[in-house]
Amino acid sequence: MTDDAYLFLLNDLDEPAASLGVPPAAVGQLACMDTPAVRAWLDAQGVSATSAKLRVLPPDETAAIPERAERLPVPLSEEELSRVRQHSAPERIARVEEALLAYRDCTDGRDALLGRALAAGVPVNRIVELTGEDPAAVAAAAR
Structure with a gap:
């Protein structure tokens, strides 16, 4: 396990991994996407930030990234990481997590x-x- 989330690219051979991670564009603005390092990495890969092949995974799931996939570690804020986890979770889990977040907000x-x-x-x-x-x-x- 790592402390960084990872951006990675699916390739055409990664069919079983197609549901792995979440496209960064689906989780809203991630600060790391505007950094020179990420922009340079995307340029080097020949993809845009909205590419269907681009995915982000939270630190606790990065072991599932296919070995041959191009990847880049990226730091995420707690709020960004929460959004990534919520969007990458199955819908039934995401609904319960939303309720837990609402509970946390009301008990804060x-x-x-x-x-x-x-x-x-x-x-x-x-x-x-x-x-x-x-x-x-x-x-x-x-x-």
Whole structure:
């Protein structure tokens, strides 16, 4: 396993790998695509950033890249990596991952919000009623 994601090119012999990875254009803007290194690599390969043969894989899946495929390691931000993983996952997994991301977004800052509610004088039982949180979790936010 590597810490870098990889851009790679499928060739005509890579039929079984055709579903491997995701075209970078499908995941939205990736900062690495605008770097001189990536542009030079694409030029050297004679392909554009929108080529159907161009794929990106997250670091934990790069071992699946066919040995003969042209490849280039690229750094991705956490947000970019999340998008690549989501787009390369089977649809049923992608839907669950979307729900998990939505959950994370709504719980971000939970303890701070519970603490603010307590500091404002909202009773613990009312916070529990409004949030569905465990009373012990609400009380712990006061610490």
